[in-house]
Amino acid sequence: MKFKLLSVSVLVIACLVVFLFQKTRPYVKQLPLIAVANYGQHASLQAAIEGMQEELAREGYINNKNIRYIIQDVNFDLALIAQMIANLKNERPEVMVVMATPIAQFAKEKVHNIPLVYGVITDPLTAGLIKAKNVAGDNITGSSDQQNLPAFLTFVKRILPHAKRVGLLYSIAEANDAFLLKNLQKAAQAANMELIALPIDAPRDIPIKMQAVKGKADFIYVGVSGTIQPTLPVIAAEALKMNIPVFNADDSAVHDGLVLGSYGVNYKKVGANIGKLVAMILKGKKPAELEPLYPEDKDSHAVINRKQALKFKIALPKDLHDIEIVN
Incomplete structure (x- = not known):
């Protein structure tokens, strides 16, 4: 009898845990998602991502509180870009941040229903991402790391x-x-x-x-x-x-x-510019309305x-x- 009561108790607790998990899980999923498509693990790219997250935190967007991130990279392998972008598209993010030229160029051609923000790109105009130096593309704007x-x-x-x-x-x-x-x-x-x-x-x-x-x-x-x-x-x-x-x-x-x-x-400042643009998109702006940003001499x-x-x-x-x- 005691064994049966114990078994029933364990079953009830297990069901309760599953219920609570299922109840809280959708809330996490419903947090606005920022997807980051990165080229690979490199100090400048990592610093830019950190700078973006820090700027978004200053704007009131806190990871796992009112937004969440998914960050992937292709380890500098061009052959893997298509799969990474497809994976991130399937996550249905509010914004997709595309780091480095090959990633941004591919995303611009293949992603049309998710706002795009590029980062760590020296000349986005030559790369075909924007319409003019200070004019965004139809669905893409971003932050350059153009050097002096x-x-x-x-x-x-x-x-x-x-x-x-x-x-x-x-x-x-x-x-x-x-x-x-x-x-x-x-x-x-x-x-x-x-x-x-x-x-x-x-x-x-x-x-x-x-x-x-x-x-x-x-x-x-x-x-x-x-x-x-x-x-x-x-x-x-x-x-x-x-x-x-x-x-x-x-x-x-x-x-x-x-x-x-x-x-x-300073690549954290390049990232901070990314964060400013992402924050404006989260507040309702469209990429085409946001002027591309460039480093200042003081940066x-x-x-x-x-x-x-x-x-x-x-x-x-x-x-x-x-x-x-x-x-």
Whole structure:
């Protein structure tokens, strides 16, 4: 008898738990969903996502309280983009945030009933995402990470006053890289510098391609290319063999001791701009009504790694009070 009573009690408790779970579960599902389609795990992309979430929290949108997130990436594999976008579409988000050019371009063509906000894209106009620099697309707007290249070269001149030749690796398959190549060429010419550009078909070609700058480049610049950035450790290793310092667009590699320096936008601020646009869409605005956002000059930040400078026997000037020096 006691066994039967115990069994009935356990059954009642189990049913109660299932009932409560089913009752609360739909509420979680009904929270407005923000889907993030990311290219891969990289410091600049992660910082932008964090900046977006922090800005949305400031706007009153708290994760698992009145909104929720789903974040996926393709580990920089172009072949997986279609499946990721299809998966996120099936989740029926209120907004889809598309990080990096290949992701945004695919989403623009395939997603028409979900508002799109791009992020970490250097030139959204050349990429075909928007109608004009300050005019959104029909269903897409976003936040650019466009770099101030003349200011970057001025920064380099302070560290390497005799530098005349800059090496650049760029992907032939990315619109971001085409924009970078064009604008770095223009900035280099204005700074009386020579640009040595190395087109890259595939990341595996980088060690061989880099031999073309041996004894020719005074430094190498690595931009925000979705193809080139993930290979930064390889670039840095090869450059070290050739005694060529490397400057990166993102400062995380400087803090990690991988490259000499960086001058670029703060990616959390790029992400904050994404958050502002997402918040306005959640409040009822349409992407076409929202002007695309770009970094301001004050959003750029310079960092130098002291150990890297010693490694390349670079004597740092004393007047670097406006530059962050890390060990």
